[in-house]
Amino acid sequence: MLLTDSTILLAVASICFGALLGVAGNKLSHSMEKSWWKYLFYALGVITFIYGVVLAWLMRTTILDFSRIDLYAVVLAIVSGILMVVFTKRNLEVKNIFATNELDPIINDFTSKADKKEIKLFGGDLNFFGNSVTEIDGNKQYIHLRAQHFNRILILCESPKNGVETKIRYGKILKDMPNTELRFYNPDRADLKVRGRIIEIQGVPKLLMYNKIQSRVYRALETDIANSNGVLYNNIWNLVWELALKPEQSELDSYKILVHS
Numbered sequence: 001m002l003l004t005d006s007t008i009l010l011a012v013a014s015i016c017f018g019a020l021l022g023v024a025g026n027k028l029s030h031s032m033e034k035s036w037w038k039y040l041f042y043a044l045g046v047i048t049f050i051y052g053v054v055l056a057w058l059m060r061t062t063i064l065d066f067s068r069i070d071l072y073a074v075v076l077a078i079v080s081g082i083l084m085v086v087f088t089k090r091n092l093e094v095k096n097i098f099a100t101n102e103l104d105p106i107i108n109d110f111t112s113k114a115d116k117k118e119i120k121l122f123g124g125d126l127n128f129f130g131n132s133v134t135e136i137d138g139n140k141q142y143i144h145l146r147a148q149h150f151n152r153i154l155i156l157c158e159s160p161k162n163g164v165e166t167k168i169r170y171g172k173i174l175k176d177m178p179n180t181e182l183r184f185y186n187p188d189r190a191d192l193k194v195r196g197r198i199i200e201i202q203g204v205p206k207l208l209m210y211n212k213i214q215s216r217v218y219r220a221l222e223t224d225i226a227n228s229n230g231v232l233y234n235n236i237w238n239l240v241w242e243l244a245l246k247p248e249q250s251e252l253d254s255y256k257i258l259v260h261s
């Protein structure tokens with residue numbers, strides 16, 4: 001039987017729609033950003049499943065009268081609908097709100113992927129590593145960062161001002177990881193309100209940014225410079241680093257001395 005123009009048009013449109021979903025699915029599966037596209041995948045999966053179930057119900061009494069291809073179509077509709085929903089749930093659902101204990105493995109896994117040449121941190125006052133020397137020694141992020149043996153660790157952080165606790169914290173980091181470079185920004189004049197890390201994977205900058213939304217709860221975003229947010233954060237870090245105060249070596253040494261006192 002010859003195909004009608006409408007059949008050909010429907011086939012071509014289906015192929016185009018499938019290709020569109022494939023591109024969207026690939027983009028979403030490599031991004032941590034939320035998108036309404038996932039609901040289209042859910043809707044397609046549910047509709048396909050329901051359509052297959054309805055056909056199976058209608059065929060229940062006359063199933064032997066249907067051709068094998070009709071049966072295949074019903075089974076395929078049901079199975080593909082289920083798989084579409086499962087795929088969307090596993091790959092396109094983005095969770096970006098994390099408790100501290102959930103954030104630690106995400107940050108550490110992200111850091112493990114890096115080229116070991118250099119890592120950049122948005123640091124604040126670095127209390128996310130812990131407030132005391134004992135807390136820092138037991139912090140999962142800190143332990144992991146030390147174990148990675150980066151050639152350079154560049155940290156943008158607040159000036160410690162007169163806070164002895166903060167100076168001890170800075171001294172602890174400088175003592176344990178002597179390849180660390182600190183530069184100070186003034187949060188009273190320019191509060192970054194963001195924490196995170198910038199690494200390179202095969203020379204391409206990748207970013208993991210997170211900010212506190214309530215006590216011990218953070219919103220996280222992983223991105224790269226192919227994304228507008230990634231470009232923005234990367235440029236902000238580079239700009240602030242160039243403008244930030246570079247402390248004298250004598251000042252850094254005085255922090256390290258405090259760790260022994």
